[in-house]
Amino acid sequence: MVVLAIGLILVGVFFLVVAAIGTIRLPDVFTRSHAVSLTDSLGAICVLAGLALYQGFGINMLKILVVLVLLILLNPVIAHATIRAANRAGLKPQTKEDP
Amino acid sequence: MKSSYLKQFIANTLALFSVWLVLSGKYDNFHLVLGFMASCGVAWLNTGFPHSPFHNFPWARVVLYSPWLFLRIVESSLHLTKLILNPSLPINPRLITYQSHLKHRGAIVLLGNSVTLTPGTITVEANGNTFLVHAIDETAAKDLTTGRMERKLAWVFQEDTNH
Numbered sequence: 453m454v455v456l457a458i459g460l461i462l463v464g465v466f467f468l469v470v471a472a473i474g475t476i477r478l479p480d481v482f483t484r485s486h487a488v489s490l491t492d493s494l495g496a497i498c499v500l501a502g503l504a505l506y507q508g509f510g511i512n513m514l515k516i517l518v519v520l521v522l523l524i525l526l527n528p529v530i531a532h533a534t535i536r537a538a539n540r541a542g543l544k545p546q547t548k549e550d551p
Numbered sequence: 552m553k554s555s556y557l558k559q560f561i562a563n564t565l566a567l568f569s570v571w572l573v574l575s576g577k578y579d580n581f582h583l584v585l586g587f588m589a590s591c592g593v594a595w596l597n598t599g600f601p602h603s604p605f606h607n608f609p610w611a612r613v614v615l616y617s618p619w620l621f622l623r624i625v626e627s628s629l630h631l632t633k634l635i636l637n638p639s640l641p642i643n644p645r646l647i648t649y650q651s652h653l654k655h656r657g658a659i660v661l662l663g664n665s666v667t668l669t670p671g672t673i674t675v676e677a678n679g680n681t682f683l684v685h686a687i688d689e690t691a692a693k694d695l696t697t698g699r700m701e702r703k704l705a706w707v708f709q710e711d712t713n714h
Contacts, residue, residue, distance in 0.1 A: 467628065474635035482673070482685045483644050486631060490670045494628040514573045528667035532674050535685065539675045545644055545685055 457506035464498030471495055481538045482545040485531055492527035496520070556599055563594035608657045612707045619703060624669055627691055631670045634687065643688040649695055651680045658708045665700060 467490060474487025497520065504516040564587075571586035572578075634642055653659055663674045666684055671691025676683040686692035694700045705711065 467632070470632050470635055474631070477635060477640060478642070480644075482675075483642060483687055485673055486671055486687045486691075487635060489667065489673065490628055490631055490635075493624045493668060493670055511573070511576050515576075518570065518573055524668065525664075528664045528674075532663070532667050535673050535675050539683075545646055547644055 453505060453508070457502045460498050460502030460505065464495050464500075464502060467491070467495040467498065480546045481543060482535060485535050489527070489531055492523060492531075496523050496527075560594055560598045563598055564590045567593055605657060607655075609707060609709070613661070616703060616707045620665055620668070623694060623700075627669050627671045627694075630690060631687065641688075645686055645689075645692070646675070647684045647686055647692055647696065649682040649684055651682060651701060652710075653680070653701065653704060653708065654710055655708045658704050658710070661707070662700065662704055665704075666695060669694070 471487050471491040474490065475484050478484045478487055500516050500520045500523070504513045504520075507513050507516065567590035568587055571590060575582055575586060634640070651659060651662060653662060659677070659680065663677045663682065666672050666682070667674045669691075671687045672695060673685050674682055675685050684692070684695060686695075689696075
């Protein structure tokens with residue numbers, strides 16, 4: 453159980469590191485937001501699932517699961533709000549044709 | 552109308568109270584009564600909006616839909632990881648206008664949410680049934696452009712997609 457939990461947390465940390473690298477490497481706000489969405493999908497899911505397993509069954513596991521559900525519901529809203537604001541402020545997404 | 556309001560009020564109260572039970576972790580009478588009163592108050596403030604996207608929401612089939620969405624998230628996360636770690640950064644970002652045929656407001660909310668939740672695609676604007684979606688390359692956008700995600704949601708909300 454503990455080994456599985458640590459494995460899940462390490463996988464989650466790997467995706468968090470990839471997301472950080474992506475945020476630096478990608479060119480504009482639109483593509484960078486994709487890298488950030490990697491954080492809240494697999495990164496956070498793996499880390500929180502690992503923590504829930506590590507805690508074992510009980511009230512703390514339920515609390516972590518509530519955080520997980522809220523994260524899944526709310527993170528797209530935040531990402532969408534950021535990108536819509538960028539779009540309405542007149543930022544144009546970079547495309548391959550005009551770098 | 553009156554009885555459906557009462558049903559919704561009770562459902563909201565129970566949902567809020569269960570969140571209270573999980574988060575408070577104290578089960579003496581004082582905290583239970585306090586939590587129940589707070590749940591009733593919040594449910595009273597929030598019930599009775601007929602245009603809420605959660606009106607007639609098929610919760611059971613949404614739960615069946617979530618494992619499929621989770622697999623899509625894992626798959627596109629791995630795709631995006633490969634793109635980011637590739638030294639030549641082979642991205643091909645684009646904006647896609649997508650016209651959805653879904654009717655239920657909850658279906659449209661869920662479609663926009665699923666698109667944003669899947670790494671590699673993000674909803675920029677949602678105006679009625681028209682979505683403006685930013686995708687990092689054509690592979691990431693495939694689920695949307697081939698209508699695969701919309702067909703899944705049409706099954707969830709029992710609508711037909713033959714338009």
